[in-house]
Amino acid sequence: MREVLSAGEMSFREESGRWVVEEVSNQSTGYCPDVSSWPAVAEAPDRIGIHHPSGFTHEVVFRRCRSCQELSIVWEENFVCVFCGEDLPRKRNVGEPG
Structure with a gap:
C-alpha cells in the first residue's frame, strides 16, 4: 500500500472543446493534507494534459x-x-x- 500524497476537491469546466481544472482545494477532513501537497495534485492533470491553476484556488x-x-x-x-x-x-x- 502507498502513502496518500494529497486529497481534496477538484472541479472542471469545458473551455474551447477541452476540459480544464476550474477550482481545486486541499479540503479533506479525512486526510487533512497540507497546502505544500500541491505538486502531488498538479501531477495528475499534468500527466493527462489537462490545464490547471498554478496552485490551490482554495487553501x-x-x-x-x-x-x-x-x-x-x-x-x-x-x-x-x-x-x-x-x-x-x-x-x-x-x-x-x-
Missing part, C-alpha cells in the same frame, strides 16, 4: 488543538480552536501523536 489549513485534541480548520489566519477556544499551533501538527 485549507488544518490544526489539531493541543488542549481538546479536536481537528480544526483555520479561517482567515484565526488560529483558535472552534471547540474549546484555545490557541492553535502556528506550525502544522496534524498527523502527530496526541
Whole structure:
C-alpha cells in the first residue's frame, strides 16, 4: 500500500472543446493534507494534459488543538480552536501523536 500524497476537491469546466481544472482545494477532513501537497495534485492533470491553476484556488489549513485534541480548520489566519477556544499551533501538527 502507498502513502496518500494529497486529497481534496477538484472541479472542471469545458473551455474551447477541452476540459480544464476550474477550482481545486486541499479540503479533506479525512486526510487533512497540507497546502505544500500541491505538486502531488498538479501531477495528475499534468500527466493527462489537462490545464490547471498554478496552485490551490482554495487553501485549507488544518490544526489539531493541543488542549481538546479536536481537528480544526483555520479561517482567515484565526488560529483558535472552534471547540474549546484555545490557541492553535502556528506550525502544522496534524498527523502527530496526541
